[in-house]
Amino acid sequence: EKSKSPPANVCDNTSPNFQTQLEPGAIVSDACASYNTLEQLNDAIYPYLHSITQNTDFFSHYRLSLFNKKCPFWSDENGMCGNVACAVNTLDNEEDIPLVWRAKELGKLEGPTAQHPGKSQQMANRQRPLQGSLGEEVDESCVVEYDDECDDRDYCIPEDESATAKGDYVSLVDNPERFTGYSGVGSQQVWEAIYRENCFNKPPKGVSSNAESPFGGSSPFSGFKSEQQLEAANQLRNVMKHQGFQQNVKSAIASGNAPARLDPVEFDDTCIEKRVFHRVISGMHASISTHLCYDYLNQTTGTWGPNLSCYEARLHNYPDRISNLYFNYALIMRAVGKIKQHIKDYSFCSEDPEQDARTKNSVLRLASALPDGPEVFDETVMFREPDTIALKEDFRNRFRNVSRIMDCVGCDKCRLWGKIQTNGYGTALKVLFEFDENDSSKDPPLRRTELVALINTMHRLSHSLRALKEFRRMIEERDNIPHIPAQTTPQTKKEVQKVKDVLGGDGEQKEQKLLPNGYPDFRRDWDNTNMTFMEEFWAEYFLIQRVFIYVMKSWIALPSKFTNIFIYELSRLWNWWMGYVPGPPGWQWSFTIPREEL
Numbered sequence: 072e073k074s075k076s077p078p079a080n081v082c083d084n085t086s087p088n089f090q091t092q093l094e095p096g097a098i099v100s101d102a103c104a105s106y107n108t109l110e111q112l113n114d115a116i117y118p119y120l121h122s123i124t125q126n127t128d129f130f131s132h133y134r135l136s137l138f139n140k141k142c143p144f145w146s147d148e149n150g151m152c153g154n155v156a157c158a159v160n161t162l163d164n165e166e167d168i169p170l171v172w173r174a175k176e177l178g179k180l181e182g183p184t185a186q187h188p189g190k191s192q193q194m195a196n197r198q199r200p201l202q203g204s205l206g207e208e209v210d211e212s213c214v215v216e217y218d219d220e221c222d223d224r225d226y227c228i229p230e231d232e233s234a235t236a237k238g239d240y241v242s243l244v245d246n247p248e249r250f251t252g253y254s255g256v257g258s259q260q261v262w263e264a265i266y267r268e269n270c271f272n273k274p275p276k277g278v279s280s281n282a283e284s285p286f287g288g289s290s291p292f293s294g295f296k297s298e299q300q301l302e303a304a305n306q307l308r309n310v311m312k313h314q315g316f317q318q319n320v321k322s323a324i325a326s327g328n329a330p331a332r333l334d335p336v337e338f339d340d341t342c343i344e345k346r347v348f349h350r351v352i353s354g355m356h357a358s359i360s361t362h363l364c365y366d367y368l369n370q371t372t373g374t375w376g377p378n379l380s381c382y383e384a385r386l387h388n389y390p391d392r393i394s395n396l397y398f399n400y401a402l403i404m405r406a407v408g409k410i411k412q413h414i415k416d417y418s419f420c421s422e423d424p425e426q427d428a429r430t431k432n433s434v435l436r437l438a439s440a441l442p443d444g445p446e447v448f449d450e451t452v453m454f455r456e457p458d459t460i461a462l463k464e465d466f467r468n469r470f471r472n473v474s475r476i477m478d479c480v481g482c483d484k485c486r487l488w489g490k491i492q493t494n495g496y497g498t499a500l501k502v503l504f505e506f507d508e509n510d511s512s513k514d515p516p517l518r519r520t521e522l523v524a525l526i527n528t529m530h531r532l533s534h535s536l537r538a539l540k541e542f543r544r545m546i547e548e549r550d551n552i553p554h555i556p557a558q559t560t561p562q563t564k565k566e567v568q569k570v571k572d573v574l575g576g577d578g579e580q581k582e583q584k585l586l587p588n589g590y591p592d593f594r595r596d597w598d599n600t601n602m603t604f605m606e607e608f609w610a611e612y613f614l615i616q617r618v619f620i621y622v623m624k625s626w627i628a629l630p631s632k633f634t635n636i637f638i639y640e641l642s643r644l645w646n647w648w649m650g651y652v653p654g655p656p657g658w659q660w661s662f663t664i665p666r667e668e669l
């Protein structure tokens with residue numbers, strides 16, 4: 072099963088030993104770029120990525136089955152998920168703290184949600200199939216996913232897989248990934264189950280590990296009744312084969328003791344494919360930990376902010392976890408760079424050509440800005456040998472299982488982000504191993520939820536890299552460690568410059584607003600020395616368009632405005648006539664947009 076050494080290039084770096092010394096110039100193992108390069112690229116990419124995920128209707132909403140799916144691996148009665156006893160463990164007694172700081176409240180979803188419309192509703196009103204339930208300003212044709220078939224090559228479970236659970240649309244902007252207080256036995260069991268997926272069987276050549284008799288043997292799941300449960304249980308039998316751990320967790324819940332420590336994850340071999348699987352999971356875990364430590368709620372004082380000791384306990388002292396996070400960033404970056412061809416004909420918003428063009432251009436610009444080919448991650452070193460074909464199938468099934476395990480996360484917000492990120496990595500792997508960078512005609516379809524998940528997962532990692540940098544700065548400041556800037560190689564400089572050229576500006580300082588066509592909004596810093604002819608053209612065009620709409624709207628609103636002012640002033644006159652205080656004037660002159668714009 073061992074892969075042969077890849078060809079000698081910058082990516083000739085498939086050693087099983089993780090990069091534990093986080094030297095900025097060191098190459099992240101199994102990837103092709105150094106920590107420093109990834110960080111510098113990230114500084115230039117982050118503002119643009121942030122803008123896409125926050126300001127486009129397409130990328131700021133996600134469809135998933137959050138509530139309708141039951142955890143198929145263990146039952147709620149065991150207290151393993153969805154149970155307050157396991158979800159709330161941060162403070163000894165949460166009753167003593169205000170309701171809004173309690174884990175149960177912090178884990179709840181916020182903002183509007185909308186149910187997936189039935190087919191007839193989708194057809195009847197293509198422009199507003201959700202009937203405004205996400206807010207009047209949301210363009211629903213950019214949000215609704217029209218039902219289509221799941222493709223065999225999916226690495227994760229499509230969210231609309233079950234006919235009964237059609238899923239809900241939620242706003243990702245209203246539900247940021249941050250501290251929720253979800254912890255204890257419940258979360259530990261989920262992580263444990265996820266890491267157990269890493270224990271690949273060694274199947275005989277050409278036979279997938281799932282080929283064994285489904286329900287035979289001494290499966291710990293023999294009590295399940297429904298077929299779905301049985302199937303899920305079967306696929307997860309390896310995860311749960313250590314019944315001792317189950318017993319441990321149960322008795323921990325029963326006695327209220329601290330949960331059992333996780334068994335160390337076994338590495339029964341070190342071929343690159345299996346290592347990659349572990350690294351993806353561990354990197355995702357590290358990213359979640361980074362966010363919860365960076366956006367942490369002190370449940371005693373109610374203040375939000377970075378928690379340095381949380382970072383030290385979970386990440387700083389574990390360079391392998393940080394290395395895995397950087398590895399994931401390289402992997403996702405490569406996948407996003409690879410979808411350029413595929414999304415050229417992608418329909419983002421079927422009923423709004425302007426937003427459609429804007430969203431498409433934003434993603435195309437992002438994908439074009441990223442380093443070419445395998446400069447950050449070389450997927451071609453994986454699954455090259457004929458006997459790794461079965462491994463690829465196994466890899467895919469394991470990813471599906473990780474998606475299923477997410478239904479066992481007993482905190483809504485955590486489940487939302489857990490599902491998005493699993494889907495994001497699944498999509499990245501699908502793109503890496505199934506897509507042709509130059510000819511998209513044979514690519515499998517890319518579902519809406521997959522694309523949203525991919526870009527949002529990249530944004531999560533990008534934000535994690537920035538948070539880690541800030542944590543390192545805080546430690547240097549606290550311990551009086553002089554900051555030594557990393558050396559930048561000419562190659563890194565070139566790559567960063569390319570990102571800046573394509574995405575525009577000095578990304579670090581400015582959050583760029585995007586115009587409807589995806590070009591940056593130059594209204595405030597109109598500097599045509601920095602703009603291409605097309606950028607100037609579009610900036611000018613949209614400026615005229617906005618002003619025209621503004622003037623027309625003002626004229627239309629004028630009669631009702633004058634009527635309201637007249638009535639209000641009449642009532643003031645009446646008050647004055649009767650000897651009452653007439654009240655403040657009900658109107659004033661103001662400019663609602665900067666004068667320079669006019």
Ligand SMILES: Cc1cc2nc3c(=O)[nH]c(=O)nc-3n(C[C@H](O)[C@H](O)[C@H](O)COP(=O)(O)OP(=O)(O)OC[C@H]3O[C@@H](n4cnc5c(N)ncnc54)[C@H](O)[C@@H]3O)c2cc1C
Nearest residue numbers: 249250251252253254258261262353356357363392485489
């Ligand atoms: C899918 C999911 C999403 C979650 N989302 C959130 C969230 O948004 N906000 C929130 O506050 N909490 C969230 N949680 C809970 C959070 O991840 C922790 O489980 C919780 O904070 C308890 O932390 P812990 O210290 O017990 O260690 P955990 O993070 O639960 O880790 C359990 C064990 O795994 C090992 N481990 C830890 N990190 C890594 C790593 N990177 N690589 C390899 N091994 C590792 C360690 O041995 C550790 O003891 C989520 C949990 C899950 C399962």
